[in-house]
Amino acid sequence: MSSSSFQLVFIFCFSILLLLIMPTSMQTVSAATTNKASAKTYKKFIKSACNSTTYPKVCYKALSPSASAIKTDTNKLCNIALSFTLNATYNASSSIDSLSKMKGLSPSEKEIIHDCAETTGEAIDELAKSLKTLANLQGSDHKADEINDLKTWVSAVLTDEYTCTDEFDGQKVSKAVKNTINKSVLYLAQLTSNCLALFRLLDY
Template identity: 50%
Template sequence: MGASNLTNPCSYNIITFLITVLVFISHMKPTLASKAPKTCTNFIKTSCNSTTYPSLCYKSLSPYAPSVKTSPKGLCNAALSVTIRAARNTLSVVSKLTEQKGITHTEAATIKDCIENVGDSIDDLKQSLKAMGSLIGAKADKESLMADVKTWMSAAITDEDTCTDGFAGRNISPTVKNTIRNSKLGIAKLTSNALSLINHLNI
């Protein structure tokens, strides 16, 4: 083991890290939390206490402890990445509703609208992540870049909320409603948590 690994409190076997991250991507389970040093996991837990859904925040972000270490910006990037991944999963779940038998024209139109909304939300989150990338290491215009990050995040939240607006005044089956609502709620919570972490970021 090299000297850098000996001095880094958050380093551990890279192969184990990569394998476990792949498991997390597939199952969204915090399998790395118990393997990361407490310095890293405690930082994430403390940071998550400021979010709207602290338990979900810690569960979704603790697997990133070895790479985040104790970096607030790194934690925000991880939160955005997790949210984008969840939004893509939601997009897949909602899209599969169109394949179900018995879907009415009204339901199909509502599903289509939601797919477009979630797709727009993903684009917004990507722009926010891009702006965060520009913020890291920036020596000037930090406030402008942070404003961009928050603007894109707010747009993502609006798009996610719009996903269920199509229910109003329409005859939609409980199955379609519940599937869309539950999927949308999941990414809405993650987006809210990510924005909370960003709002507490000192630039």
């Protein structure tokens, strides 16, 4: 085969290869662009929803990592917000329980820790019950009543959380105990308050 013939064959083969590769490459770029646009849309949806809450920054930080799961679904948004709050309550409960193992606690500190552990446990029960109800909401024939139940239970959680810190009044409590409880309860109260606000967005 002459040199010129070889070049023609090479050019022909290379052209065919380009034709095969280009559509795939274009599809990949197109898919990446679409995914990026979708992610932006999902995060915009979450940001808009969080702006209706009392603590929008806390809300967005908690929910934005789950944007691809939430998409633009209000029910999923509330579900994940509630799940996140429940998980945070478990963590707070663990932190409060660890305080009971501290040495040198006064009788009043022991009582406060015990009561806070108890109210946190009640909060976990209320949130778990709320999460189950929310998960079954779409198939329910009594959506309005169940949403009211959700709000009642989550409001009770908020009351439980503040009851815990109210016990500090008039009591001599160490900085370590007070800071741990205050930090946990404040964060939970913000998450819980946000859940209540997000429930108003449920389209039922």
